[in-house]
Amino acid sequence: MAKDNRQKKRMKAAKKAAREAKRSGGTVAPEAGAQVQLRGTRTATSSSRSASTRRKKKKNGAPVGKIILVVLFLLFLAALVWFGVMAVKYVKTYLSGDSGNGTTAVVTAKENDNVAYYLLGMLGKEKENGTTGRMQMVSVVCYDKKAKTVNVMQVPTGTYLGDPEHFDVKTVGGVWSTPKKLDWCETCRKQVFEAEITDGKHNVTLENGKPCNTKITKKTGSSVNNLLEVFTLQYTLPIDNYYILPQEAFVKLVDLVGGVDIKLGEAMTLGDITYDAGVQTVDGEGALEYALGDWESVNGELKNLTRQRQVYVALFERLMTTDKEKLDEDVLYPLMKGSTPIRTKRDNEIADDINLMIKLVGDLNKIDRSKITVSILPGEVATLDGSNFYSVHKDELCTFINDYLNPYGTPLTTEYLKMTEISNTEKADLKTATFDKLLVKQTGFIEEEEEEE
Ligand SMILES: [Zn+2]
Numbered sequence: 001m002a003k004d005n006r007q008k009k010r011m012k013a014a015k016k017a018a019r020e021a022k023r024s025g026g027t028v029a030p031e032a033g034a035q036v037q038l039r040g041t042r043t044a045t046s047s048s049r050s051a052s053t054r055r056k057k058k059k060n061g062a063p064v065g066k067i068i069l070v071v072l073f074l075l076f077l078a079a080l081v082w083f084g085v086m087a088v089k090y091v092k093t094y095l096s097g098d099s100g101n102g103t104t105a106v107v108t109a110k111e112n113d114n115v116a117y118y119l120l121g122m123l124g125k126e127k128e129n130g131t132t133g134r135m136q137m138v139s140v141v142c143y144d145k146k147a148k149t150v151n152v153m154q155v156p157t158g159t160y161l162g163d164p165e166h167f168d169v170k171t172v173g174g175v176w177s178t179p180k181k182l183d184w185c186e187t188c189r190k191q192v193f194e195a196e197i198t199d200g201k202h203n204v205t206l207e208n209g210k211p212c213n214t215k216i217t218k219k220t221g222s223s224v225n226n227l228l229e230v231f232t233l234q235y236t237l238p239i240d241n242y243y244i245l246p247q248e249a250f251v252k253l254v255d256l257v258g259g260v261d262i263k264l265g266e267a268m269t270l271g272d273i274t275y276d277a278g279v280q281t282v283d284g285e286g287a288l289e290y291a292l293g294d295w296e297s298v299n300g301e302l303k304n305l306t307r308q309r310q311v312y313v314a315l316f317e318r319l320m321t322t323d324k325e326k327l328d329e330d331v332l333y334p335l336m337k338g339s340t341p342i343r344t345k346r347d348n349e350i351a352d353d354i355n356l357m358i359k360l361v362g363d364l365n366k367i368d369r370s371k372i373t374v375s376i377l378p379g380e381v382a383t384l385d386g387s388n389f390y391s392v393h394k395d396e397l398c399t400f401i402n403d404y405l406n407p408y409g410t411p412l413t414t415e416y417l418k419m420t421e422i423s424n425t426e427k428a429d430l431k432t433a434t435f436d437k438l439l440v441k442q443t444g445f446i447e448e449e450e451e452e453e
Contacts, residue, residue: 114146114408119231119242120312122250124177134158134173136247136292137308140237142405143364150364150372150435151404154305158298159377160389162420163234168221171389172230176244179221187214224343234419235397236412237405241345241356248340251284253315256331257322259283259446260314262290281444287311298381298388306431309374313438320365321442327358372435375404382422391422400430 118141124133138155157173168180183192185202196204202212224242231237245253254260259281266277270286282290291311294300322331332354335341344353364372378396382389394414401412 114144116143116145116240117141117231117237117405118143119228119239119244120152121176121227121242121244123244123246124173125247132177132246134171135176136173136295138172139312140231140235140239140405142237142407144407145363147407148367148371149407150367152309152372152374153377153400153405154309154374155377156298156301156305156379156390158301158388158390159379160382160384160391160420160422161230161234162422163418166229166233167226170387175227175230176223179223179226181218182221183216184219185212185214186217187212191219192216234417235401236416237401242343243357244343246340246343247288249335249338249342251288252335252338252340253331253342254282254284254287255446256335257315257318259444260287260311260318261440261442261444262287262310262314263440264290279440279444281446283446287315298390302376302381302390305376309433310438310440313374313435314440314442316361316364316435317439317442319361324358324362327361328354332357369436369439370434373404373432374435374438375400375430375432376428378428378430380423380425380428384422389422391424392417392419393424393428394419394421395424396428 120137120139120141121135122137124136126132135157138157140153140155142151142153144150155172157171159172161167161170161172161175166180167175169175169178183194183197184190185192187206188202188204192202196202197216200216202214202216204212206212224244228239228242231239261279261281263279264275264277268275268290270282270289273283273286275282275286291304291308293304293307295304319327319331333350336350336354341347341350342353344356346352377390377392378400379390379392382391394417397417398412398414406412
């Protein structure tokens with residue numbers, strides 16, 4: 001016991017040190033950069049000012065015309081400095097991606113940062129060679145900080161993409177494990193786009209004036225980037241951050257919060273345990289099995305989305321109501337430090353990630369549970385070339401986005417939705433439900449096994 005405590009203390013100290021190092025390393029850099037730029041401008045102004053003062057002194061008693069010239073020169077300098085500052089500002093916004101591009105029409109919805117979009121996902125089962133299969137859960141979360149509402153859109157992983165230009169696979173769930181291969185130039189060592197390719201060769205002129213002409217090769221693309229492209233290119237939703245859970249991370253997370261209470265319609269065996277019907281506290285393995293169910297087929301997954309949301313609602317409720325310090329030290333730290341952390345926008349910066357998650361969960365906890373909705377992406381099961389897919393209904397999706405995911409942006413019209421609709425035969429049932437109606441009281445608690453660290 002004493003040994004345990006010592007170990008824990010040591011771990012806490014190491015963690016604190018690491019976090020402080022991260023914090024200073026993470027925040028100092030950008031500020032320093034900004035200061036350098038400011039200092040640069042300031043020096044330019046002061047040196048020109050002193051130069052002109054010197055000039056003025058020398059030419060004491062000079063004719064009025066010359067003084068006017070000096071004043072004009074100063075004004076000109078001031079204008080130059082102003083332009084410089086504006087240019088730096090512009091480049092900064094551009095680099096941070098705020099300016100967006102033609103394809104992301106709803107980016108303007110992010111006025112004053114009132115809205116944040118998150119992608120939640122769960123990876124497929126890990127295979128023996130380390131790769132994963134089709135993702136097993138994908139949801140888009142729209143958090144309206146001003147209105148204090150959250151709307152979640154569950155996206156079936158079998159949703160048809162129909163966009164070979166941007167994706168090498170046919171479904172949303174397949175993108176992570178098989179991201180689009182990039183056209184690559186080995187000479188220029190960079191990704192090459194269509195306009196720069198002629199007859200399979202890089203058609204640009206190199207710095208030495210000669211044509212590159214290198215044969216274009218294929219390079220493995222980024223899972224994250226390609227997955228985000230589904231939502232930025234096809235759905236016009238600018239995702240701010242993502243939380244993608246390997247299956248082991250999901251199981252650990254549920255166990256670390258003491259399991260989840262869910263209402264079982266019938267007695268069932270989940271993991272190694274057989275549960276009676278009714279509200280039961282289910283452990284990580286059980287929650288995973290319950291959430292996935294008959295997931296392999298498109299119809300099975302669709303049916304399962306309603307079970308899945310019960311599990312997620314329970315898990316979120318537990319995360320939101322866990323004391324901050326406990327959430328930090330007993331839940332998120334062991335999870336993020338472990339072998340299967342949640343994948344986020346800033347992988348590897350564990351301390352920053354944990355802080356962001358604690359803040360997000362804390363903010364969400366202040367939201368009335370009846371103001372959090374969960375819906376299924378509007379669409380239907382459709383067959384194409386002998387395979388089943390989930391086909392989006394573009395007209396209904398457009399309405400759904402405007403009603404639930406685009407509170408302050410210009411209304412979206414269907415031509416911006418770039419996925420392929422296979423069929424649209426009947427009105428979709430979005431099964432919209434509010435968090436408070438989905439949630440059962442979280443009272444049960446499964447003792448954690450002593451094997452963490
Ligand atoms: Zn090249």
